[in-house]
Amino acid sequence: MRPDPRPLLLALALACAAALPARAERIADFMVMDVCLDADGAVLQGAAPIDPGCQRRRKIAAGELPPYRLRNWPPRDAACHDGLLIKYNLPVRRNGVERIVSFTDRATASGCDTAPDAEAELARGLSVQGHDAGYGYIMASWSPVAMSSFESPLCNGPGGDARRFERGWVLGPAELPPPGRPGWGVFPSRAASGPAALAGAPCPARYNAGLTLWLLDTMDFGAARLPALVTHHFARADAAGIAPGPAQQVERTYWTHEFGLTRWEKWAREDWVHPRSARPAAELAAALFARGRCTRPYALPAILTPGLHTLPLAEAGLWRQVFIDPRTGERHPWVMTLCEDYTNIVRAPPSAAALADASRLDDAYWRAPPAPRTPPPHTPPARPPTAPVAAKAAP
DSSP states (O other), rough: OOOOHHHHHHHHHEEEEHHOOOOOOOOGGSSOOOEEEEESSSTTTOOOOTSSTTTEEEEEEEOOSSEEHHHHHHHTTOSSSSEEEEEEEEEEEEEEEEEEEEEEEOOOOOOOOTTTOOOOOOOEEEEEEEEEEEEEEEEEEEEEEEEEEEGGGGGGGGGGGHHHTTTSSEESSSSSTTTOEEEEEEEEEEEEEESSOTTTTOOSSEEEEEEEEEEEEEEEOSSOOOEEEEEEEESSSOOSSOTTOOOEEEEEEEEEETTTTEEEEEETTOOBTTTOOOOBBBHHEEEEEETTSSSOOOOSEEEEEEEEEEEEOOOOEEEEEEETTTTTEEEEEEEEEEEEEEEEEOOOOOTTTTTTOOGGGGGGGGOOOOOOOOOOOOOOOOOOOOOOOOOOOOO
């Protein structure tokens, strides 16, 4: 009697399944807020994705009102628990094109929620984001006092007018690397102040090459511990494309499945001085630390690229991490000078008018790609006339 082969086959199948790599994370899933669902698939009001009762969830759809609000944290000495800034990361569809908008609004002067409708919200700023088969990116950002757009060399290619803002500020690849494994790239772009370029405007004459660094890891935010995409945008890169070169500032952003854009930081080299206030970076970092609005930042691993290593993150009245170029031994301390953490959740929807001001959005970032050219109907080529064939009599 032969032994039953099924247990062995099952064990082999399980072993093979365990050996297969997990499905890679997609950057698109880290750019939009989630909503919680009840057993019938309806959106749960007053629930957030980090709540224990949120057993089912999906991405919020274009046109849906968020059932909760993301707010920043107040300073340590504030009497109110709620911060003044409010964040929503929502898909917005126009001209048949879907983008992601991170609205950043300002709460009422008190900063406290004293009414069910959250009182009024004042428009403050936003950023427009997108993703394609290759990368996720920021297209533009603006506030009441400043507007910026980011153009890429895609402007010079097919459909360039519709694509000029795509990959202008790259966040990371469409398919993210495994957790803890850094990735990087140099992406030419041009930042422009003011309104977006009009349709048909010339492409930039030149682009700046900036270094982008990204990695997926787990991060402790103010209200939860979450997997996050941590991405860095340096305005410069060295000639080898593996270090920030002469850059003295970097913006670090954190993106989560649950909320989209979740935290923002500004870091500067310790020898940098603010051009308007003349305050050195270390002084700004110490002031930020004293206010206590953000928890500990992400500690970068020791080896990021062949040209960028780090020493452990240090806490000494400010947050500091030393960057080292192992090729030359050059080293610079970098300090965190600004930060906003948007995990201070208010489990109530925004006021009815909070997201209704369509004038805040420039249609330039929703330009539809050109329609494919349809060839004319096929007609057979004309033939030259031929001499008639003489009829033959049957034999």
